Amino acid sequence: MAEKMAGLKGDKVRLVPPDKHAHLENSIRWLNDPEVTQYLLMTIGVTRGMEEEWFDRVQKRDVEVVWAILDDQDRHIGFTGIHRINWKLRMGGTGTVIGEKSAWRKGFGSDAMRVRTKFAFETLGLHRLESEARIDNVGSQRALEKSGYRREGVARKKMFWGGQWYDAVLYGMLDEDYFGGRS
């Protein structure tokens, strides 16, 4: 049984560090569900060994901050994170998976992004966040825009899935967008 952690609180979600005991089984289930992974690059599924290794690794890496997302009932519904942080340029790439399908389109994804953004700019002191979504992943694009990211361009035929190339929409948010938008 995992201890209750304060984590980072949003309007609807709480972000807590990923815990192998509390969150591993869900991550294996979600990342082997083609409906959840259809827009992600990781389309061949994951093994228990791969996921265990991921949980061990992310805690130790100083270029990555990953959280498990809990809903307002403390139910584990997904993961979000800042990846490949470049501390010289003060930038990182972001990603979110709401794996619990019953939790889709209830505002949890965009709230998790807002909490992550606050941490990135106010606590880590980053300058730029960036993310990308497959062109037909409307949910991801709407959630990014709703949480303050700006659409910056389209990378042609960047993602391959089901025998087909897809364009990727690039999104970014700067510290000045974040702090300017709050005043």
Ligand SMILES: CC(C)(COP(=O)(O)OP(=O)(O)OC[C@H]1O[C@@H](n2cnc3c(N)ncnc32)[C@H](O)[C@@H]1OP(=O)(O)O)[C@@H](O)C(=O)NCCC(=O)NCCS
């Ligand atoms: C994409 C994802 C993170 C969005 O999270 P979510 O909690 O479902 O999104 P929210 O409820 O915060 O919705 C934000 C906005 O997007 C809209 N939206 C969400 N999913 C949508 C969909 N499938 N189609 C159209 N609009 C959608 C919502 O209606 C909302 O807009 P509104 O406030 O104007 O109504 C989540 O669906 C998910 O993890 N999907 C699977 C993995 C994935 O694709 N991750 C992103 C990879 S880039």
